[in-house]
Amino acid sequence: MANIKSSKKDIKRNAKNRARNLSTKTALKTYVKKVRVAASGATPDAEVVKTTLTIAVKNLDKAAQRGIIHPNQAARRKSRIAKAANKALAAKV
Numbered sequence: 001m002a003n004i005k006s007s008k009k010d011i012k013r014n015a016k017n018r019a020r021n022l023s024t025k026t027a028l029k030t031y032v033k034k035v036r037v038a039a040s041g042a043t044p045d046a047e048v049v050k051t052t053l054t055i056a057v058k059n060l061d062k063a064a065q066r067g068i069i070h071p072n073q074a075a076r077r078k079s080r081i082a083k084a085a086n087k088a089l090a091a092k093v
Contacts, residue, residue, distance in 0.1 A: 021068045028063055028077075031056035035081045039088035046089055053085045 002008050035052045038044060057078050064074035 024063055024066075024068050028056075028059060028069070031059050032077060032081055036084055039081075039084045041088075044088040049085050049088060053081060056081055 002011060031052070035049070035056050038049045038052045060069075060074040060078055063069045064071045
C-alpha cells in the first residue's frame with residue numbers, strides 16, 4: 001500500500017477510471033454486436049442496420065477521442081462492422 005498522500009489519491013483515481021473505462025468498453029462490444037446481429041439476419045432491415053451502425057461508429061469515435069481505446073482499434077472495428085453492414089445491404093438488393 002502506498003504511504004504518500006498523492007499516491008493514495010492516484011490509486012483511488014485509477015480505480016474509478018478503470019471502472020468507467022471497463023463499462024465503456026463493454027458497451028462498445030454491445031454496440032458492435034448489435035450491428036453484427038442486425039446485418040447477419042436472414043432478411044436484414046436496412047434502417048435497423050444503418051441506425052445501429054451509426055450509433056456504434058459514434059460511440060467508437062467517442063471512446064477513441066477520450067483515450068479509452070486506441071484510435072487505430074476504433075478505426076479497425078468501424079471498418080469491420082461497416083464491411084459487414086455493406087455486405088448485408090448489398091445482398092438484400
